[in-house]
Amino acid sequence: MVSWNGNIAKITVPTPFAVGDVNVYLIKGETLTLIDAGVKTKEAWELFTFQLSQLGYIPEDIEQVVLTHHHPDHVGFLEWLSDDIWIYGHPYCVPWLEKDESFFASHDQFYYELFKEFGIEGDFQDSIKKWKSPLKYGAYRPITETIKERDTIPGLENWFVLETPGHAQSHLSFYRENDRTLIAGDHVLATISSNPLLEPPLKAEEERPRPQLQYNASLKKLLNYDIHLTYTGHGADVSKVHSLIERRIQRQHDRAMQVKAMLKEKPLSTFEICKKLFPAVYQKELGLTLSETTAQLDYLLSLGEINKSMDANGVAYFFAN
Secondary structure, three states: OEEEEOOEEEEEEOOOOOOEEEEEEEEOOOEEEEEOOOOHHHHHEEEEEEEEHHOOOOHHHEEEEEEOOOOHHOOHHHOOOOOOOOOOOOOOOHHHOOHHHHHHHHHHHHHHHHHHHOOOOOOHHHHHHHHHHHHHHOOOOOOOOOEEEEEEEOOOEEEEEEEOOOOOOOOOEEHHHHEEEEEEOOOOOOHHHHHHHHOOOOOOOOOOOOOOOOOOOOHHHHOOOOOOEEEEOOOOEEEHHHHHHHHHHHHHHHHHHHHHHHOOOOOOOHHHHHHHOOOOOOOOHHHHHHHHHHHHHHHHHHHHHEEEOOOOOOOEEEEEE
8 A cells, every 4th residue: 555655655557668667656736736747548547546545545646746857758648747746847748748849850860860879670660660660658748837946836835846868868866855755767777777768869950969978977976975775766765876876887898898809700780799688688678779789889989998980871980909
């Protein structure tokens, strides 16, 4: 049975994704606040409303929603919540939730050019369509107000915003200093490492984000805060987040060094490396596996451990120094 921990209650609902269940959080205060908004499926909504009733509320009681990021499993209920609620999120959430046509046109072009550089074989358009298919579980609902680093949110007393990009370009975490509590979304998970997902820049003319480098910096940022308890977007709470962060950073470095060792044999394209790293799942999970592969390559390039060159067809090849 769902219950309160102080003024916070965790509500867990299923998703159709490999990551499994997603957590959303209800916070009692001056304003009844929901942190994240689940996934747009009938099963998730029914379980959400049932658990909400165990806490003594109905969906219409929720006054505002604060988003950790724009991914579909964190925004879906927005379409079914009251028209009167206030919605806060990072500026990068805006085009995704408003289904901005110009943004999605540049989004598709971004991936088309990347797939060409990666050396991907087959139909790019089909791959891009699959990449976007999870959006049907998201929502069409404009953000009311955007928030950024160190902002505070009316009615959410004592909490402030930490920008933690990496897993998503829109990712935010929320910290309450008086009891050293962090709501981390997908930035920190107890048993798995968050995938730094490849996403286009907010403006088409901007350089491609390097999500692994962002993610590492965002993890290290948390080491500057005294954190007693971390609420996560999926799975269990984390009580010793600093030691977990140090393990995550070391494991990522070790994985990258394995990629470097692979490149000592001969230069390889991103897609060739991806197939070697994820032979059983790269076709089914192309977005996740390409993101993970690119993450390690970006990291190695940042350290000067590898270099890349372009062939006559515009395909990038990587080689160890």
